[in-house]
Amino acid sequence: MTEPLFLDDPYRTSAAARVVAHTEEGGVILNRTIFYARGGGQPGDSGTLDWDGGRIPIATAVKGAEGAIVLVPAEPSALPPVGATVDQRLDWDRRHGHMRIHTALHLLSVVIPLAVTGGAVGADKGRLDFNMPDPPEDKQILEGRLNALVTRDLPVSVEWITEAELDANPTLVKTLSVQPPRGSGRIRLVRIGEGRDSVDLQPCGGTHVKRTGEIGKLVIAKIENKGKQNRRVTIELA
Incomplete structure (x- = not known):
């Protein structure tokens, strides 16, 4: 199992680690990593690995398998040997964009309180698909509500519950297409706001900003009809 350092500190941009294995496809597995592994609509991180005698993007x-995170080189090249110590460095601008957009999409699910059927996170834009038979109200009104939550500069925090607690509170899960991973006995929740100002709480394994004010101004770029019951809402960083 690879220790996911990004879960405890998504702002960490470098870390030393030890190579524990290579994959048949030419990937590298470390004992711990700052690289987020693709999942839940959020892309995997990019960056570099440096070691004595080499570097790979x-x-x-x-x-x-079995909780490992595989780092995929940008092109076939010599890999750091098993047992070697490497220095991981993150493409921070790209990761930070993912964090801003991912948190913004959680806010979008607040201003459009409908079941989510899909989604994708990018570095400068993202989208959610909603179970929405009828067109939404005026786009400018939705955009204003979204940016109002951003400017409230609400704190973003993580907490954990048991799988049994999630089963007792199924409405915490907003996504119909992706269910929280099970098997460890614990479910990670991301909360936006606190106390009476808590506006959102849902299972999520992604990386997020510390406060909503860090997102910056958002634009609802387009709303598309993607089927009889499905509408796609795309947001962008202004």
Whole structure:
């Protein structure tokens, strides 16, 4: 199992680690990593690995077997040997964009309180698909509500519950297409706001900003009809 350092500190941009294995496809598995592995609509992180005698660019990170996170080189090249110590460095601008957009999409699910059927996170834009038979109200009104939540500069925090607690509160899950991973006995929740100012709480394994004010101004770029019951809402960083 790879220790996911990004869960405790998504702002960490570098870390030393030890190579524990290579994959048949040419990936690298470390004992711990700052690279987020693709999942839940959020892309895997990119960056570099440096070691004594070499460097490789990392294009993305994916989930492997038994809790491993596999770092995928941008192109076939010599890998750091098993047992070697490497220095991981993150493409921070790209990661930070993912964090801002991911938190913004949680806010979008607040201003459009409908079941989510899909979604995708990018570095400068993202989208959610909603179970929405009828067109939404005026786009400018939705955009104003979204930015009002951003400017409230609400804190974003993480908490954990048991799988049994989630089963007792099924409405916490907003996404119809993606269910929280099970098997460890614990479910990670992301909360936006606190106390009476708490506006959102839902299972999520992604990376987020510390406060909503860090997102910056948002634009609802377009709302598309993607089927009889499905509408896609795309947001962008202004």
